[in-house]
Amino acid sequence: MEALLANLLTGFTVAVTPTNLALCLTGCLLGTLVGVLPGLGPTATVAMLMPVTFSLEPTGALIMLAGVFYGSQYGGSTTAILVNLPGESSSVVTCLDGHAMARQGRAGAALAIAALASLFAGTVTTAAIALGGPAIASIALLFQSADYVAVIVLGLVAAIVLAHGSVAKAIAMIVLGIFLGLVGTDLTSGEQRYTFGIDALFDGVGFVPVAMGLFGLSEVMLNLEARAASGDLARLRDRLWPTRADVRQAAPATVRGTLLGIALGILPGGGSTIPSFAAYSLEKKLARDPARFGRGAVEGIAAPEAANNAGAQAGFIPMLALGLPPNAIMALMVGAMMIHGIQPGPQIIAKQPELFWGLVASMWIGNLMLVVLNLPMIGLWVRLIELPYRWLFPAIIVFCCIGVYSLKNAASEIVIMAVAGLVGYVLRKLDCEPAPLLLGLILGPMLEENFRRALSVSGGDFSVFVTRPISATLLAFSAVLLAIVLLPAVRRGREQLRE
Amino acid sequence: MMRLLNRDTAAGALFAAIGAGGLWAGRTLNVGSADAMGEGYVPMLMCGLLLMLGAGIFAGGLRRAAAPLPALHWRPVLAVTAAVLAFAAALEPLGVVAAILAAALCAARAVRGVSLVSVLAPAMLLAALVLGIFVWGLGLPLRVFPPWLAG
Numbered sequence: 001m002e003a004l005l006a007n008l009l010t011g012f013t014v015a016v017t018p019t020n021l022a023l024c025l026t027g028c029l030l031g032t033l034v035g036v037l038p039g040l041g042p043t044a045t046v047a048m049l050m051p052v053t054f055s056l057e058p059t060g061a062l063i064m065l066a067g068v069f070y071g072s073q074y075g076g077s078t079t080a081i082l083v084n085l086p087g088e089s090s091s092v093v094t095c096l097d098g099h100a101m102a103r104q105g106r107a108g109a110a111l112a113i114a115a116l117a118s119l120f121a122g123t124v125t126t127a128a129i130a131l132g133g134p135a136i137a138s139i140a141l142l143f144q145s146a147d148y149v150a151v152i153v154l155g156l157v158a159a160i161v162l163a164h165g166s167v168a169k170a171i172a173m174i175v176l177g178i179f180l181g182l183v184g185t186d187l188t189s190g191e192q193r194y195t196f197g198i199d200a201l202f203d204g205v206g207f208v209p210v211a212m213g214l215f216g217l218s219e220v221m222l223n224l225e226a227r228a229a230s231g232d233l234a235r236l237r238d239r240l241w242p243t244r245a246d247v248r249q250a251a252p253a254t255v256r257g258t259l260l261g262i263a264l265g266i267l268p269g270g271g272s273t274i275p276s277f278a279a280y281s282l283e284k285k286l287a288r289d290p291a292r293f294g295r296g297a298v299e300g301i302a303a304p305e306a307a308n309n310a311g312a313q314a315g316f317i318p319m320l321a322l323g324l325p326p327n328a329i330m331a332l333m334v335g336a337m338m339i340h341g342i343q344p345g346p347q348i349i350a351k352q353p354e355l356f357w358g359l360v361a362s363m364w365i366g367n368l369m370l371v372v373l374n375l376p377m378i379g380l381w382v383r384l385i386e387l388p389y390r391w392l393f394p395a396i397i398v399f400c401c402i403g404v405y406s407l408k409n410a411a412s413e414i415v416i417m418a419v420a421g422l423v424g425y426v427l428r429k430l431d432c433e434p435a436p437l438l439l440g441l442i443l444g445p446m447l448e449e450n451f452r453r454a455l456s457v458s459g460g461d462f463s464v465f466v467t468r469p470i471s472a473t474l475l476a477f478s479a480v481l482l483a484i485v486l487l488p489a490v491r492r493g494r495e496q497l498r499e
Numbered sequence: 500m501m502r503l504l505n506r507d508t509a510a511g512a513l514f515a516a517i518g519a520g521g522l523w524a525g526r527t528l529n530v531g532s533a534d535a536m537g538e539g540y541v542p543m544l545m546c547g548l549l550l551m552l553g554a555g556i557f558a559g560g561l562r563r564a565a566a567p568l569p570a571l572h573w574r575p576v577l578a579v580t581a582a583v584l585a586f587a588a589a590l591e592p593l594g595v596v597a598a599i600l601a602a603a604l605c606a607a608r609a610v611r612g613v614s615l616v617s618v619l620a621p622a623m624l625l626a627a628l629v630l631g632i633f634v635w636g637l638g639l640p641l642r643v644f645p646p647w648l649a650g
Contacts, residue, residue, distance in 0.1 A: 055638070166507070166556070168552060168555055168556045168559065169510055169556060171552055172510075172514045172549060172552040172553060172556065175545050175548050175549045175552060176514065176517060176549060178541075178545050179517075179521060179542065179545040179546060179549060182541060182542050182545065186538035188536075188538070189529070189537060189538045191528065191529070191537075191538040193525065193528060193538055193539075193542060194521070194524060194525065194542070196524075217579060217580075217583065220575075220579055221572075221575050221576045221579050224572075224575035224579070224609050224610065225572040225575050390610050390613060391621050393579075393606065393609070394582070394602060394603045394606040394607075394618070394621070394622065394625065395625050395628075397579060397582050397583060397586070397602055397606055398586065398599050398602055398603075398625060398629065399629075400583075401583060401586045401587065401590075401598075401602065402595070402629065402633055402639070402641070405587075405590060405641075406633075406639050406641075409640060411587045411588070411590055411591055412587075414583060414584075414586060414587035414590070415584065415587050417583060418580050418583040418584050418587070421579065421580060421583065422576065422580055425576055426513075426571075427510070427513075429506075429568075429569050429571060430506045430509055430510040430513070431506050431510070431566065432510055447541075448541045451541065452536045452540075452541070455533045455534060455536065456534055456535065456536070458534075459534045460532060460533035460534030460535075461533075461534075462533065
């Protein structure tokens, strides 16, 4: 306990330096600014703004990126409530009751509840990261190559479990991602693989251009074709603060949503979508009068908002403690760390305590900032939402291009992004979700390296994966998870959820 | 014919084709053995897996009625891709202002009924924004104007 307090003190000392506070604030504001724009979810926002942080020192860069991340989530729920246009699947549920409240002229109260529920969830989750991160990392320090293979497999399996729709397509997307991750120079033999003599591919396919293409550009394409169905903007007429009765109803729902969010979000592949759906249906089951849901029930905003915030932030636990990104956004964060020369993994907490604890502390500060700063700024965000998309999307395209270019100052990266955008559009049209591909792309090289090393140490004996207790347990767990999703009943349920 | 083409068969065929292409393109890579893997071991494993998964998804699409192929709207797709490629082509030789203009003109084709002239003013505004934030604010090393103009 004392060690924890000392660590948190270290963290706050790092987080409250004027530079880091300013970076946290800038990140939150930029994230909200972009996240508020209809059709830009947190993943695309983080991908687009990542290059802005390249020139910073690592801790500051991560603090700012984390700010961008929860800012964009917050912005997404604002848009969901006011315009009924969810930026990403995690705010779909918020639309239901949030927009209903907004249409009753209670948009201010709905926004305030969403913000306060998110703040509560953020606070609890930050504490969970502070407690859970080091504990998991200390176990992870015992890991050998075979165990890493098993953890990565578990992460990938969980990504399959939690993706929507067809299991086979999700697996294929992961394998495709791993394959793309292998393109480039093989570090062991120095041989070129699948580079076809193109210089730009010698260092491999960068995940930033791929992520921006898959999430940014293909999103723009899909939005442009869906433009006809634009939402109706609710007006802000009332006072901002929720009534006492609202708070009484929202408080227990927030607590339940938070706990559910952390539990689900810590699982690899968790993210924020599943928690928010799960929290909504839980509240509906618990409610005395479920008919209120969908007509502006306060719990219907508080619980999913708390759950998606908690879920999204809990993803930092496996990311920071194991170096394993559980979802696409964390994959981007891992990528950002690598660009700054930090290899994410269990040794980070011990070796770079200022980084880990500074990030944890700044997350809490960032959550607070969002509430304090954004509630008064809602009027400005509304103006932004009113910008017509045909003005907006050229700007999104240009920002994506500049961001990708600035990575290596190479125009070839922009071309890779264009190809990824095209491929992403086609795959999404064929009901193949892009997130597993990105996860495979990031984990692919790590998987290959550990797979090779484990088998080289064991002399080519594959039983090494089942004789080491850690690895055997993790693989058994993966197998059980995979078996469950393949059960016919569960499979039908998944495919219906997609509708 | 209707049954043959749906989202599952198309996705399956795509995955299988990539897997097969990967096996073919990587045929010269050294596979090695499990205890001393060459650079081709894991790629071959993944491509083989992709080929099998693709074939399985394809077969599944034939067996049961999967969702029909969606309508593809090529207009926005091509316009967005063209905008990005135009930006990439113009950035280094002509500078960021010209690249933004080129991208905006291409992007304008995504929406029916938007005249090319009407995007000029917003494009210039965007260029000013980019110069302010990225070039002067963040100091990104971007060429602003064509070299012959900058003299």
